[in-house]
Amino acid sequence: MSPRLGLRLRIFLFFCLSAAGAVALAGAALWFGWSRADPALPAAPFLTAFLVFALLNTGLLVGVWLLFDENFAKPIEMISANLRLRAHSGVDKDLCPESTKYLGDLAPAADAVTRTLSAGVMDTAAQVARETERLRTETRRLTSLLTEIPVATILVNPAQEIVLYDGQAADILRQIAPPRLKAPLGDYFDAASLAAAQDQLTRTGAEISTDLHDHSGARRYKVRLKPLGEGGYMLLLDTQETEVDPTKARPLVYDFALMDTAQACDxxxxxxxxxxxxxxxxxxxxxxxxxxxxxxxxxxxxxxxxxxxxxxxxxxxxxxxxxxxxxxxxxxxxxxxxxxxxxxxxxxxxxxxxxxxxxxxxxxxxxxxxxxxxxxxxxxxxxxxxxxxxxxxxxxxxxxxxxxxxxxxxxxxxxxxxxxxxxxxxxxxxxxxxxxxxxxxxxxxxxxxxxxxxxxxxxxxxxxxxxxxxxxx
Known part of the structure; x- marks a missing residue:
């Protein structure tokens, strides 16, 4: 039977096969008895007995299947789903509710195993949480320092995609289109002026100053491009000539994993x-x-x-x-x-x-x-x-x-x-x-x-x- 079929469906099909098999065997037995009768007996009683058996047998197996589905198949699927939640999403779902009582020791055993295994994971998670909080504290300090600098900052990877931007850069980008990580710079700035700046940066290999225009050409931005060793660069926009409040808090939005540009695939x-x-x-x-x-x-x-x-x-x-x-x-x-x-x-x-x-x-x-x-x-x-x-x-x-x-x-x-x-x-x-x-x-x-x-x-x-x-x- 195909493993792609769900557990409850497979059990249902098993009971259907059992019912069909029992009816077929009963029909064959009645036919064998009728065919061997001497002299031949009328077929009507045998046919009636077959139909009565088929109905009663099917009804019995449907009742047994309903009980089995409610007390065994459903609880097993529930335990499987909750085990996956614990294993993959960290959601601590109860594995031993009242509905699993007919499964014997299966649910308590699964609960004990997962709790034992998760104890070590929780210790590791606590260490990660402490380190994460330390990094968040450092990020807040960096954000506070950036607030004092009247320059909007955008980090660009070798594929010309945005890896990081601060609050003032977000305000500038928002004047053109909604800011977003992994967006090509060409979604915001005029392609010709951007290509010229990137070409100059590549040729000189040093920091350059230039102007960029948005797509409409209505806005002009004084910018500096500073190359990075990884092949990307920092784009620094002077906020003194833009409609940006330099005293505004500057939360950072970033994903440094984007610096490693993945090869495009279907x-x-x-x-x-x-x-x-x-x-x-x-x-x-x-x-x-x-x-x-x-x-x-x-x-x-x-x-x-x-x-x-x-x-x-x-x-x-x-x-x-x-x-x-x-x-x-x-x-x-x-x-x-x-x-x-x-x-x-x-x-x-x-x-x-x-x-x-x-x-x-x-x-x-x-x-x-x-x-x-x-x-x-x-x-x-x-x-x-x-x-x-x-x-x-x-x-x-x-x-x-x-x-x-x-x-x-x-x-x-x-x-x-x-x-x-x-x-x-x-x-x-x-x-x-x-x-x-x-x-x-x-x-x-x-x-x-x-x-x-x-x-x-x-x-x-x-x-x-x-x-x-x-x-x-």
Whole structure:
């Protein structure tokens, strides 16, 4: 029997085979007895006995299967899922609830083994936590020092992608487009002036000063490019000539792993923990993508398996129509909130830039993405991103019959949604992002290590919800 079939389905098929086998044997025995009768007996009593046996036998095996499924198969699947949560996501789920009492010592034994193994892991984790806190303290000190320097800082890798930017650099980039790590500098600055500066830097091998223009040519920035030994460079922008408050706190956004530029590969072959993802959510005037309108958008970026702090979209959207009271009762957004907000086409274009070359992630993705695809022509963009749906990922990890609502998924994964953030676009996007970060190691633990492998698996659960990926990802 195929190992890809779930445990409960395999057990169900086993009972079906048992029922069919018993009925076949009984029919063969009755036929043998009737055919050997001398003189030949009427067939009707034998046929009646066969039908009665078939019904009673099937009913008995269905009853036994239901008891076995409820008291053995379901608890075993629950223990398996909770063991994966402990092993891969650090979520301490109870392995010995009342429902596992018919499994004998299996659940307590599994609980004892995992707790013994996790004790050493926890000691290591405590040491890592102490070191992490030390690094955070040093980062805060570095941020405080940078605040006193009137220069915006961007670190660029050899592939001309952003590896680090501070708060003032974020303000400057935001004047052009939403700032994001791993974004090519060419997404913000004029290609010709940027290429000339990079060429001069390569030729001289020393720090240079020059001017850069944004795409529109409306803004000019005095910059310095300082080469680094790894092949990248620092881009320093003078904030005294830009609309930036030099006294503003300057949080750093960075991922130094981006300095080692990975060779480009087909998205289907990309490892899950290297994907650039954007988890997003919308609040709308109703439940029909064809008739209703978006009134709020929230989005969070995920890079190399972690949420990028500070890279978010959180905006109201003017729907151009009154918000129904029934919708306001759910998301608490009123007409006053969206008054003077940007329209959906403007927000959509900014979001498209924010999600450039990223995998879109949503809970019940067909609903949210339908609003954007419907307006693609007006926005002047194409929504052909690869998509991960956390409903389908939940089905892959926890089985089709589990509850796949966002609340249930977050509860299983130990993700907390503050009550005031539930049914807000950013709150649900943040919850979806945190759920994805915890689902990735669970998927890898099931042998699904690349984007293509995950998509092939989610397509098997298409009866739950549509998978939006094309055959080529």
């Amino acid at each position: 998205i289907l072959d990309a490892p899950l923990n290297t994907l650039c993802c954007v988890a997003f959510d919308t609040e709308t005037t109703g439940l029909s993508p064809a008739e209703d309108r978006v009134i709020q958008l929230g989005a969070v970026r995920i890079l190399n398996g972690r949420i990028v702090e500070g890279e978010v979209i959180d905006t109201y959207v003017d729907p151009g129509r009154p918000i129904p009271p029934a919708s306001t009762n759910i998301h608490r957004i009123t007409d006053d909130h969206v008054r003077n907000a940007p329209d959906f086409d403007t927000v959509g274009r900014d979001f498209h830039h924010f999600a450039r070359e990223a995998v879109l992630v949503a809970h019940n993705a067909p609903f949210d993405i339908a609003f954007f695809r419907r307006s693609a022509d007006r926005m002047g963009v194409t929504w052909d991103h690869p998509v991960l749906d956390t409903v389908l990922l939940s089905a892959v990890v926890f089985g089709t019959t589990a509850d796949h609502s966002l609340d249930a998924l977050c509860d299983r994964l130990g993700v907390t949604i503050p009550p005031e953030m539930r049914h807000t676009a950013l709150g649900d996007a943040q919850a979806t992002a945190e759920a994805l970060v915890k689902l990735i190691p669970l998927l890898q633990g099931k042998g699904l290590r690349t984007f293509g492998q995950v998509i092939a698996e989610t397509k098997r659960h298409g009866r739950l919800i549509q998978d939006l990926n094309t055959p080529h990802g």
